[in-house]
Amino acid sequence: MTDSSGSSFAQNPPQSALEAALAETVELGLPASIADLSALVRIPSVSWAAFDPAHVEASADAVAELFRSTGVFEAVDVLRASTESGELGQPAVLATRPAKNGKPTVLLYAHHDVQPPGQDADWDSPPYEPTVRGDRLYGRGAADDKAGVVSHLASVRALAAVAGTDFDLGLVVFIEGEEEFGSRSFANFLETNRERLAADVIVVADSDNWNTETPSLTISLRGNVTFKLTVSTLAHASHSGMFGGAVPDAMLATIRLLSTFHDDNGSVAVDGLTSRPISAPEYTEETLRAEAGLLDGVQPIGTGSILSRLWAGPSITVTGIDAPTVANASNTLAPTVSVRVSARIAPGQAASDALAALEAHIRSHTPFGAQVEISDVDTGDPFLVDTSGWAVSAAKDAMRDAWGAEPVEAGVGGSxxxxxxxxxxxxxxxxxxxxxxxxxxRAHSPNESLHLGVFKRAIAAEALLLLRLNSRE
Known part of the structure; x- marks a missing residue:
């Protein structure tokens, strides 16, 4: 059996007739999985506050119906929990079936909400119209993370097809509806549904692979600290000709302040943000250029190995700015400028400590006595996987057999x-x-896409893991 990339399961033959039947089931079910994924991509389920929540509700209902159609769950519900501020969070799907005969329970997590599309003009095809070009399916959420949703769905279908719907493995499916908006009701959802969510193994299908031919098991993730930074110098806008040269405008103060976040080679220069020593596979500058899209002549920033910078050190990015547009610019000194700051935190550092370090840096480096305000703060701690457990070995074995390639234990720079x-x-x-x-x-970016060969192999690996856990003594 081959896929669109030419890879073959025959590189690592299945270990039993049941596993061979499973691989064939995944192969034959791929068109239906792509169709299900395409239907979900057409729903613009952006969970951000400025977007219509009805689309997220429609997406949750569609996901719930897909998991009901498998016929293996005792209950499939669309549920909400409150956020820390008391608001009702976005709808999530929770499906459950208990384990039998001493078998483990596996929780399968993904999220059905997506990032905003950005500018339609930046897309080669409409963001919510799934489009196949070559061996990739394009569309917002085609990969992040509606493909994760459907990979869980397809693996459950394949397990039921070869083991019967009365299998012993316990399953919990948790499909969140606001991961892209900070998972603001996640903690309360866990507490409210603790008994139904309890599992021996949790599979979070929201990361990436080393390349299209080599699977990865993510063993470290950076944390994050994001906030709105507002810099003010004037009570109102003033004429730039009358007062420029003596009065500091907010744009000047903001640029000067932001420039202190990095040293001359681009390394983060905020005292108190830490790095972590790691060992990592070889990763060249040429690979970085190809994968990140670096323009000719633009040099990478920072020091140390590239992967140590991406996986185990801090980064600070200004992801948005509220300021007069070029088209509407007048000859005035701006009184206030706001920016969105996104910092990634190395594994091993608490996000609260990183936020304190960033706040102290901003207070001590604000120029000209400008007034600053830090608001709309979101934090998330980094994560390190304990690789000594039996589930890690089982997952890597399933990846190896399904992909026909040795899996890589990888860090991820995201959170x-x-x-x-x-x-x-x-x-x-x-x-x-x-x-x-x-x-x-290109998750979060225009022209987000899913490699269909990766999609099939990811489904095959998860289905194989579930099948083997169903027979685990």
Whole structure:
């Protein structure tokens, strides 16, 4: 059996007739999985406050109906929990079936909400119209993370097809509806539904793979600190000709302040933000250029190995700015400028400590006596996987057999803050961070896409893991 990339399961033959039947089931079910994914991509389920929540509700209902259709769950519900501020969070899907005969319970997590699309003009095809070009499916959420949703769905279908719907493995499916908006009701959702969510193994399908031919098991994630920074110097806008040269405008103060976040080679220069020593696979500057899209002549920033910078050190990015547009610019000194700051925190550092370090840096480096305000703060702790558990070995074996390639234990520069909540509420559970993305997925960006060969192999690996856990003594 081959897929669109030419890879073959025959590289590592299945170990039993049941596993061979499972691989064939995944292969034959791929068109239906792509169709299900395409239907979900057409729903613009952006969970941010400025977008219509009806779309997230429609997405949750569609996901719930897909899992009901498997016929293996005792209950499939669309549920909400409150946020820390008391508001009702976005709808999540929770499906459950108990384990039997001493078998383990596996929780399968993904999220059905998506990032905003950005500018339609930046997309080669409409963001909510799933489009296949070559071996990739394009669309917002095609990879992050509706492909994670459907990979869980397809693996459950494949397990039921070969083992029957009365299998012994316990299953919990938790499909969140606000991961892209900070998982603000996640902690309360866990507490409210603690008994139904309890599991021996938790599979978080929201990460990527080493490349389109090589699977990854994510073993570290950076944490995050994001906030709105507002810099003010004037009570009102003033004429730039009359007062420029003597009066500091907010744009000047903001630029000067932001420039202190990094040293001359681009390394983060905020005291108190830490790094962590790591060992990592080889990763060249040429690979970085190809995967990140660096323009000719633009040099990487920072020091140390590239992966140590991406996985185990801090980064600070200004992701948005509220200021007069070029088209509407007048000859005035801006009284106030606001920016969105996104900092990634190395594994091993608490997000609260990183926030304190950033606040202290801003207070001590604000120029000209400008007034600053830090608001709309979100934090998430980093995560390190304990790789000594049996579930890690089982997952890597399933990846190896399904992909025909040795899996890589990889770090990820991004953040999945809610994993810290999972560890807190379910400290005995083994957590596996997997995914259906690859370095060219462009998650969160225009022209987000899913490699269909990766999609099939990710489904095959998860289905194989579930099948083997169903027979685990």
């Amino acid at each position: 999945i803050p809610f994993i810290a909540d999972l560890v807190r509420v379910f400290p005995e559970a083994q957590i596996l961070v997997t995914g259906v993305e690859d370095p060219h997925t």
